[in-house]
Amino acid sequence: MIDLLVIQPTPFCNINCSYCYLSDRSNPDRITLSVLDSIIQQVLNSNLCGDTITIVWHAGEPLVIPVDYFALLLERANQAFHNKKISVTHSIQTNGVLITQDWCDLIIKYNINIGISIDGPMNLHDVNRKTRSGKGTFNSVMAGIKLLRANNIRYHGIAVISKHSxxxxxxxxxxxxxxxxxxxxLNIEEIEGHNVKSSMEDTSYEAIYSFYKELFDLYVNSGMKKMRIREFDNYLQAILRNPEILDINVLDIQSHQIRPFAITSVNYKGDVSTFSPELIGQNSSEYNNFIFGNFSTDTFDVLRKNRLLKKMTAEIKSGIKKCKKECEFYSICGGGAPANKFYENETFNSTETLYCKYNIQIPASIVLKYLEEKIQ
Incomplete structure (x- = not known):
């Protein structure tokens, strides 16, 4: 089944973050209505769509699309899915710079989930998230957040954690x-796509552990209700997912990043990718830039027969087997993120990455220690 349908409305981004993984972010092209129609039709014709579907508008800055045109995209999608009695949830991940009252009106009308990419206060955010002329974007983002608050629109945040943080x-x-x-x-600064280095590569384990531990203590002391922290919640839920089973290793767990089409990613031209959404739009001669077909001509049945997709699936599965055999965190992770394995280890058939160590192992260790202390 499709858990997430990621649609790229445009590859263009109006800012120039130093750690961005997208290589085509100066391309101003945008998705056409006919391409969107093809995407929706192929999804509806597949056997992969349940009673609900989540569409994430991502992989570029969605708000550079004119608001009236974006409304057409939403209407088109809603009508097609509602005609088949399928409920649609729309999500947008935005840098927040272009939020206006018109966008707030649209967000309210279509009940869109909004995520803001912001790295914290100005002294952290403006280190890496800059305009194309090199100026910080913090004040512009905060102006957008002020508008969201004035319109009673809820929003979550994603912060990239660099060495400076x-x-x-x-x-x-x-x-x-x-x-x-x-x-x-919290997204640790990753080696991915266009971003070939990370400030975290030469950072000590102890420094990163101390950062997470202080953050977790603050989270616990806050009551863990007003603001949730994704990483800590994910591992609390994973560890406690079946309290009647004493040995967590006997429980099955599988990330949707390792199942073909659980995350279906489609670029503005209708080209289709899967597994990690960060793979869409990246360069790879070995895997045809991770494009396995185009929804203007290809059905899911055709995509499943793609030779490169079969090869990639086999490599990912081999890597997962190694993770299960070698990593003590497998039972709460399920095998990591294929994109990180490919860009750090140069193969999907591999195991530990920076993402594993710093986004999974450290916060999970802190959560485990907290639970052990609570039991005692």
Whole structure:
């Protein structure tokens, strides 16, 4: 089944973050209505769509699309799915710079889930998230957030954690908490796509552990209700998912990033990819840039027969088997993210990455220690 349908309305982005993984972000092209129609029709014709579907508009800055045109896209999608009695949830991940009252009206009308990409207070955010002329974007993002709040629109945040962030755990927590984010997600700066280096490569395990531990203590002391922190919640839920089973290793777990088409990613031209959404639009001569067909001509049945997709699926499965055999965190992770394995280890048939160590193992270890202390 399709868990997420990721649609790229445009590859263009109006800002120039230093760690961005997208290589085509100066391309101003945008999705056409006919391409959108083809995407929706192929999804509806498949046997992969349940009673609900989530569409994430991502892989570029969605808000560079004119608001009236975006409304047409939403109407087109809603009508097609509703005609088949399928409920649609729309989500947008935005840098927040282009939020206007017109966008707020659209968000309210279509009940869109909004995520803001912001790295914390100005001294953290403006280090990496800059305009194309090199200026910080913090003030513009905060103006957009002010508009969301004025319109009573809820929003979550995603912060990229770089080496610079590690000394400011309290400042980061206080910023998101005081600015009414209902959830915070933490993405360690990754080696991925266009971003071939990470400031975390030469950072000590102890420094990253201390950052997460301080953040977790602040989270616990806050009551863990007003603002959730995605990483800690995910591992709490994974560890406690079946409390009647004493040995968590006997429980099955599988990330939707390792099942073909659980995440179906489609670019503005209708080209189709799957597994990690970060793979769409990346360069790979071995895997045809991770494009396995085009929804203007190809059905899911055709995509499933693609030779490169079969090869990639086999490599991912082999890597998962190694993870299960070698990694003590497999039972709460399910095998990691294929994109990180490919870009760090140069093969999907591999195991540990920076993402594993710093986005999974450390926060999971902190959560486990907390639970052990609670039991005692």
């Amino acid at each position: 590690l000394l400011f755990a309290k400042e980061l927590f206080d910023f998101f908490y005081e600015n009414n984010f209902y959830q915070l997600g």
